[in-house]
């Protein structure tokens with residue numbers, strides 16, 4: 269018998285030790301397939317710096333207050349308050365932060 273408790277996914281509450289993502293901030297663990305959106309593998313950057321939904325902070329003001337206002341960039345998975353990125357409300361569609369949108373524009377330009 270091992271002394272330590274096996275890690276338990278906070279979403280499905282099972283102890284399947286497979287495809288686990290750990291939050292660097294609260295050490296909460298979830299399965300990649302319990303992650304929203306589902307992941308079929310763990311991206312390298314997630315291993316180093318993934319944060320769960322409840323630990324997302326706004327990257328601009330570094331504040332985690334007004335959590336319900338935080339939107340997540342589809343591309344880099346960072347959180348921002350929608351009003352910190354000059355939006356009037358939470359976008360209904362997929363949203364990308366200005367860094368990622370800029371990168372994409374540059375990529376597009378390179379292609380040409």
Ligand SMILES: [Zn+2]
Pocket residue numbers: 277278279280281282298299301302
């Ligand atoms: Zn799970």
Ligand SMILES: [Zn+2]
Pocket residue numbers: 291292293294295296319320321322323
């Ligand atoms: Zn967390």
Ligand SMILES: [Zn+2]
Pocket residue numbers: 326327328329330331348349352
């Ligand atoms: Zn903010």
Ligand SMILES: [Zn+2]
Pocket residue numbers: 341342343344345346364365366367368369
């Ligand atoms: Zn981004």
